[in-house]
Amino acid sequence: MDSSQLLPQNHGSVQELAKELKLDLVPQRYIQEHLEPTFVSNHSSLLPSIPIIDMNDFVGMLESDNGSLTKLRSVCQEWGIFQLVNHGVDKSLIKKMKEEVVGFFNLPVEEKLRYKLTAGEYQGYGQTILHAQDQKVDWADRFYMITNPLHRRKPHLLPEFPPVLRETMENYLLELQKLAMHLFGLTGSAVEIDKQEMMDVFDDGMQSVRMTYYPPCPEPDRVIGLTPHSDAAGITILLQVNDVEGLQVKKDGVWIPVNFLPDAFIVNVGDILEIMSNGVYNSIEHRATVNATKERISLAMFFNPKLEADVGPAKSLTTNTGEPPVYKTLIMEQYLKDFFSRKLNGKTFLERMKIKNGH
Structure with missing residues (x-):
């Protein structure tokens, strides 16, 4: 990571700011001038909803019976996001995890600031990392940290x-590590990537977690909780911690709200899985809006290749399909440095990774 690109920032808390705000007093640094509207329908039946993938459909699946894999491929290609049900993660563990995340954000601000971001760092507790003096700030407090490999953990974060x-x-x-590896095997098989290649790339790979608190805002239509982006990850697994929704995805040029199913995870394709699938899968653009009266809390886990792995179209896929690679290949560690350097010259990172005249 190019730490010189990170500017010192206000280490205060949006959560604390929100407690003191009166109507129309949202500071200018949070005001977004040109927010795209959310898709609205007069008939709820016309509102598109993201697909559902049931893990039970893959239990005992035979190679010859690939209907479930065909559906998974279609969902990842057309949407790049799905709700995952019957995922097998213990409900009591999820309930406890939700309670503990809520408890963390309910700690006195002085306690949370023990883990605060410092200049040049991107792990810890704080607000939006600033890359430019005039950058707008998301209406959210976040805690982000690398959790794997173990030697890359910051000793003052999770251990404390x-x-x-x-x-x-x-x-x-x-x-979630077990679940993610199962999903990598399935998503790889659905596009003819050999399972062993997926395991070699992602097993014991780089993993990170982000807890996010979106305070209520008196002007919710003039701020954004999470700036539109796609994830620089293989896959992201999102847990909705409380019952307040705000996640939206961009489909066919419009922003669609995600209505969470009880006990489901939201899984989305990231840039790396799109690259590995040679452009078959769709790294979905998404954002988070905020509520006028209610807080929203989420917990996201990001799963990436190991740092020494190649990030590029899977070799087994291009061999099996005969299709030429659409994207370049980089070592994961270089990929991360390039991504976080932000020197993209107005392009998205996926656009920069594309091979010229690739098709």
Whole structure:
């Protein structure tokens, strides 16, 4: 990561700011001038909803019976996001994880600032990382940290969490790691990537977690909780911590709200899986809006290749399909440095990774 690109910032808390605000007093640094509207329909039946993938459909699946894989491929290609049900992660663990995340954001601000971001860092607790003096700030507080490989953990973050939160988080990370590896095997098989290649790339790969608190805002239509983006990840697994919604995805040029199913995870394709699928899959653009009267809390886990792995169209896929590679290949560590350098000259990172005249 090019730390010189990160500017010092206000280490205060949007959560604390929101408690003091009166109507029409949202500071200018949070006001977004040109927010695209959300899709609105007079008939709820006309509102598109993201697809559902049931993990039970893959239990005992035979190679010859690939209907479930065909559906998974179609969903990842057309949407790049789905709700995952019957995922097998223990409900009591999820309930405990939700309680502990809520508890963290309810700590006194002085306690949370023990983990605050410092200049040049991107791990810790704080607001939007600033890359430019005039950059707008998201209406959210975040805690982001790398959790795997273990030697890349910051000793003052997860190891210093309150004991119950630390233990619950460790158990949750292990369960989602297993789930993510299963999903990598399935999404790879659906586009003719050999399972072993997916395991070699992602097993014991780089993993990170982000807890996000979106305070209520008196002017919710003039701020954004999470700036529109696609994830620089293989896949992201999102847990809605409380019942307030705000996640939206951009489909066919319009922003569609995501209505969470009880006990479901939201799984979205990231840039790296789109690259590995040679452009078959869609790294979905998404954002988060905020509520006028209610807080929203979420917990996202990001799963990436190991740092020494190649990031490019999967070799087994291009061999099996005969299709030429659409994207360049980089070592994961270089990929991350390039991504976080922000020197993209007005292009998205995926556009920059595309091979000229690739098709």
